[in-house]
Amino acid sequence: MLCVTLSLRPSPGLRTGVLALALLAPSLVLLSMFTYWPVIGVTLRSLVEQRFGQEPSWGFGNFARLEADPHFSKAVGNTVLYALGTILPSIALALGFALALRTQTRLVAVLRTILLMPQLIPLVAAAALFVFIFLPGGGLLDYYLAKLGRPATNWLGSPDLALGAIIAITIWKNTGYYMLFFLAGLAGIPADYTEAALIDGAGLFTRLRRITIPLLGPTFGFVTVIALVNTLVQIDHVIVMTGGGPSDSTNMILYYIYQQAEQNLDAGLASAATVVCVGGLLAISVLALRSLERGIHYES
Amino acid sequence: MRMLTRAALALGIATSLMSGVAQAATEIDFFFPVPVQGKLAVEMTRLVDAFNASQSDVHATAVYTGAYDDTNLKTRAAIQAGKPPAVVLMSANFIREYVITNAATDLSALIAKDGLTDQAFIERFFPAVRQNAMENGHVYGVPFQNSTPILYYNTDAFKEVGLDPEKPPVTWQEWVDAAKKLTKRDGTTITRAGLELISSYDTLGWVTSGLAMSNGGDYYNRGWGGEVYYNTPSTIGAVQFMDDLVHKHHVMPEGVNDANAVANAFFSGRAAMIVNSTGVLGFVRDNMKLPFKVAFIPRAIRNAAPIGGASLLIPTGNTPERQAAAWKLISYLTSPEVDGGWSRFTGYFAPRMAAYDLPEMKEYLAKNPDAKVAVDQLAYATPWFATFNTVGVRKAIEDQIQAVLSGKAKVPEAMEAAQKAANELLRPYVEQTALKLPQ
Structure with a gap:
């Protein structure tokens, strides 16, 4: 293909255009089929009001029903709490671990591997494990807490604690992964800066605040967006551990969408929720990247 | 010719058995x-x-x-x-x-x-x-x-507190009395629950429907999928009974307990009685180290167990x-x-x-x-909850009962809310059936 295009020798601009199109075509076809078309399809579907036994009609009725549904507001609230509760601590921990483990020794390599381990376990498998860790009374957690004199706690069965338990697993699962990005970011900071600061007598905290964190700007931006997307799409453990309960206290937007689409067979409501959720995520990602970028020092 | 067909058939079966694909x-x-x-x-x-x-x-x-x-x-x-x-x-x-x-x-x-x-x-x-x-x-x-749901009970625990393992509780009153005796506490913490019910989604609705039916009710319209009876005395009484087990008699742990937690508590002796499906009888036999027996679900007004x-x-x-x-x-x-x-x-x-x-x-x-x-x-078994939008309508009452069991809601208000939520989910169907009148 390439040879043919080159041997024909049309004008250089056309040639690169055709070549580019030919090279991009496979991904374009796949993207259109599996990304663009579904996006358009869901958006269209969210505008079709179809209730049992009635002719479908166009309109914004699904969005009105969505807004009136207390389960949806609950799911949105939970997702926001879940996002704040997982993103901030896991990024702080990831940065801490990256700073502590940035040197190259054998011990550090072992420690890094240990921290990355949770990332290698599929979330479903991890959730199935944690079900037994959290078992009230007989679980691993309660077993050790009992030795400290703490009574049995119904971690996953209490509306006050269940979301916290879900958040804890997510932090445990993701921190090591984010640490990798921070390690890469740290490796990109030239040693000269730190040396110069050291000569000037800057303390550890000053160096962190004035050099390391500002220069990690792009990493923060990237990790924040990844973490945001994760809070929306990683709900395997919710399904395995609580099914969104007790009383919807761990229900998330994505699980709500699933419930509407598959349990209540309400494609319109599910599509509307999807549109709202993806739209919201897009807006937040753009805002997050923008505001972070303002403080980012990209290397020229 | 026939021989040939047979031979071909035999060959076909043989290949299908070997390759897993029949011809x-x-x-x-x-x-x-x-x-x-x-x-x-x-x-x-x-x-x-x-x-x-x-x-x-x-x-x-x-x-x-x-x-x-x-x-x-x-x-x-x-x-x-x-x-x-x-x-x-x-x-x-x-x-x-x-x-x-x-x-x-x-x-x-x-x-x-x-x-x-x-x-x-x-x-x-x-x-x-x-x-x-x-x-x-x-x-x-x-x-x-x-x-059907059935009562599993630990006979050692029964003997230990002076209950006769041959005479399991038959009425709700006897059930509560037995549960009180069987419960062990360390301070205010329950170390052995007298009774545990599965209260995660799906099973909770099933168990509740059985209790409501035992309490005299129908729970849902058996012939038509557009009605449920959540805010009725029979269901309110049944849910109040569950609430009392947790918050009045203190024989059942607070909050939601899923099938895993309940089975595990029973196997390890931390729950003396549990209600679970007869479908797990084999599983319980395999895993329960302590001696146990099974009995009918105790009754309020009549024996009932949902299919x-x-x-x-x-x-x-x-x-x-x-x-x-x-x-x-x-x-x-x-x-x-x-x-x-x-x-x-x-x-x-x-x-x-x-x-x-x-x-x-x-x-x-x-x-x-x-x-x-x-x-x-089976002589007392009742049909299984089935409506338009079964899972959603079931969840409407389950959300409320979970709140009650967690001490976050009172029964009458909770059942009113459950009924309202269920009616809302059933409305599209109701409007197209019972309320669709001749023009």
Whole structure:
């Protein structure tokens, strides 16, 4: 293909255009089929009001029903709490671990591997494990807490604690992964800066605040967006551990969408929720990247 | 010539056995769930292999599809994609929704080919399972595995507190009295619960419906999918009973306890009595180290236990050829021998009554009196909750009961909210049926 295009020798601009199109075509076809078309399809579907036994009609009725549904507001609230509760601590921990483990020794390599381990376990498998860790009374957690004199706690069965338990697993699962990005970011900071600061007598905290964190700007931006997307799409453990309960206290937007689409067979409501959720995520990602970028020092 | 055909047939069977692909046989797929704990998937695969070996017209592939809800989801997706499975083992309370949405094949024609009427066919099965298999006098599902909730109790614990293990509680009053005696505390913490009920989604609705029906109620409209009776004295009383177990008698731990937590508590002696499906009898036998017995669910006004379990249905969109092949598999799986064998393996009772006339079944019941209790309780079994939008309507009351059990809501207000939420979910159907009046 390439040879043919080159041997024909049309004008250089056309040639690169055709070549580019030919090279991009496979991904374009796949993207259109599996990304663009579904996006358009869901958006269209969210505008079709179809209730049992009635002719479908166009309109914004699904969005009105969505807004009136207390389960949806609950799911949105939970997702926001879940996002704040997982993103901030896991990024702080990831940065801490990256700073502590940035040197190259054998011990550090072992420690890094240990921290990355949770990332290698599929979330479903991890959730199935944690079900037994959290078992009230007989679980691993309660077993050790009992030795400290703490009574049995119904971690996953209490509306006050269940979301916290879900958040804890997510932090445990993701921190090591984010640490990798921070390690890469740290490796990109030239040693000269730190040396110069050291000569000037800057303390550890000053160096962190004035050099390391500002220069990690792009990493923060990237990790924040990844973490945001994760809070929306990683709900395997919710399904395995609580099914969104007790009383919807761990229900998330994505699980709500699933419930509407598959349990209540309400494609319109599910599509509307999807549109709202993806739209919201897009807006937040753009805002997050923008505001972070303002403080980012990209290397020229 | 005939010899040749036979030889070819034999070769065909041989190849099909070796490669797993039959040549002349109709290929069908069979979706099956494993809704309870235990090694059911392995046994089901074995059964389907035996079916394939028993004849050469049909080759069935068993596809494990998760829990009941997952199986429903995958079946719906397959129907939408235009590739419905030939047979699905479907949670029996979803059949009504499949009929409402025209997704289940009316089995009358297939039954008629066997020379039976729908009524004569369904009378082969226990009365309690018939309602969930039929709509408007037509059979849509063939019952295969059924269960009721049953009381499991730790006989050592009974002896320890001076209760007679041969005399399990029969009324709610006796149930509470026994639970109080059996409960052990360390300060205010329960170290052994007198009683634990499964209160996670799905099972909670099932258990509650049984308690409400025992308390005199109907819980839902059995003949039409547009009404539920949540805000009624019978249901309010049943939920108050559960609330009291936690917050008044302090014999049950607060909050939601899922099937894992409850089974684990029972196995380790941290719960003296539990309510669980008869379908997990095999699982409990395998895992419970302490001696235990089973008994009827104690009664308030009358004995009642809701049916659970699954029926075989043929989704719409299958060709007549595939339907006939599906019917062969269904007939095989629900034959007294196979259904009885499945019952002995799992602990589900066999809905096919004739299964209990077989000598191996009689022998099994004589050896396992606990399995006999499950069968005996069938005399009091009630149909399974089935409405339009079953899962959502079920969740409407479950959310509220979970709040009650966690001390976050009071029963009367909670049931009012549950009724309101359920009515809202049922409204589209109600408007198109009961409230759609002649113009």
